[in-house]
Amino acid sequence: KEKVEITKEQQALMKVIADAYNRHQIPQDVAKKLLQDQYSAEENFLLLTEMATSQVQVLVEFTKNIPGFLSLNHEDQIALLKGSAVEAMFLRSAQVFSKKMPNGHNEVLEDRIRRSGISEEFMTPMFNFYKSIGVLHMVQEEQALLTAITILTPDRPYVKDQQAVERLQEPMLDLLRKLCVLQHPQKPQYFACLLGRLTELRTLNYYHAEMLTSWRMNDHKFTPLLCEIWDVE
Numbered sequence: 001k002e003k004v005e006i007t008k009e010q011q012a013l014m015k016v017i018a019d020a021y022n023r024h025q026i027p028q029d030v031a032k033k034l035l036q037d038q039y040s041a042e043e044n045f046l047l048l049t050e051m052a053t054s055q056v057q058v059l060v061e062f063t064k065n066i067p068g069f070l071s072l073n074h075e076d077q078i079a080l081l082k083g084s085a086v087e088a089m090f091l092r093s094a095q096v097f098s099k100k101m102p103n104g105h106n107e108v109l110e111d112r113i114r115r116s117g118i119s120e121e122f123m124t125p126m127f128n129f130y131k132s133i134g135v136l137h138m139v140q141e142e143q144a145l146l147t148a149i150t151i152l153t154p155d156r157p158y159v160k161d162q163q164a165v166e167r168l169q170e171p172m173l174d175l176l177r178k179l180c181v182l183q184h185p186q187k188p189q190y191f192a193c194l195l196g197r198l199t200e201l202r203t204l205n206y207y208h209a210e211m212l213t214s215w216r217m218n219d220h221k222f223t224p225l226l227c228e229i230w231d232v233e
C-alpha cells in the first residue's frame with residue numbers, strides 16, 4: 001500500500017488555489033435575488049444573465065491567481081479562458097447548486113432556472129450534471145483544483161504552447177490525485193470519478209452553445225462580457 005504524502009510545495013499550491021477559489025465567490029446578492037418573490041420568465045432570464053456575468057468575472061479573477069497562468073503567452077491565456085469558461089461555470093454553479101444554500105432554496109433556484117425561457121432539452125443534461133456533482137460531496141480544495149485543472153486544459157482551440165499549459169496542469173492533477181486518496185480512503189476510484197466528470201463537462205459545451213443560439217433567436221440580450229467570452233453578437 002503506497003504511503004501518500006503531500007509535499008511542502010504541494011501544500012503551498014493547495015493553499016493558493018483554495019484561497020483564490022474561496023476569495024472569488026459569486027456575490028450573494030445576485031444569488032439571493034433569484035430566491036425572492038415571483039418573477040416572469042423574462043425577469044428570471046435577466047437575473048440568470050446577471051448571475052452568469054458575475055460568474056465570468058469570478059472565473060477571470062480565480063484564473064489570474066493560478067500560479068504560472070499570467071506567465072503564459074497572452075493569446076494562450078485568452079484561449080484557455082474562452083475555451084474553459086462554460087465548463088468552469090457549470091462546475092461552479094453545480095457546487096453552488098448542490099450545497100451552498102439552505103434547504104428549500106435549491107428547489108426554488110431550480111424552478112427559476114426551469115422557468116427562464118430555456119428549452120427543456122438543455123435542462124435535462126444540465127440538472128443531471130448538477131446531481132452527478134452533488135453526489136460526490138467534493139471538499140472545497142477538490143472543487144478548486146478541479147476548476148483549475150479544467151481551465152488548464154492544454155488542447156483547447158487556438159492554444160499555441162500546449163506544453164507550457166501541460167507543465168501547469170500536471171502538478172494540479174498530481175495534487176488532486178493525492179488529495180482524493182487522503183480525503184476519500186474508502187473510495188479508491190474517487191480520483192478517476194472526478195476526471196470522468198471533466199469528460200461529462202465537455203459535452204455541456206455543446207448544449208450551452210445551443211442555448212446561446214436559442215436565446216439569441218428569441219432576441220434575448222446578453223451583457224458585453226458574456227458576448228466577449230462566447231463570441232456572440
Ligand SMILES: Cc1cccc(C)c1Nc1c(-c2c(F)cccc2F)nc2cccc(C)n12
Binds near residue numbers: 052
Ligand atoms: C447563471 C446560470 C445558472 C444556471 C443556469 C443558467 C442557464 C445560468 N445562466 C447562464 C449561463 C450558465 C451559467 F452561467 C452557469 C452554468 C450554466 C449556464 F447555462 N450561461 C449563460 C449565457 C447567457 C445568459 C445566461 C442567462 N446564461
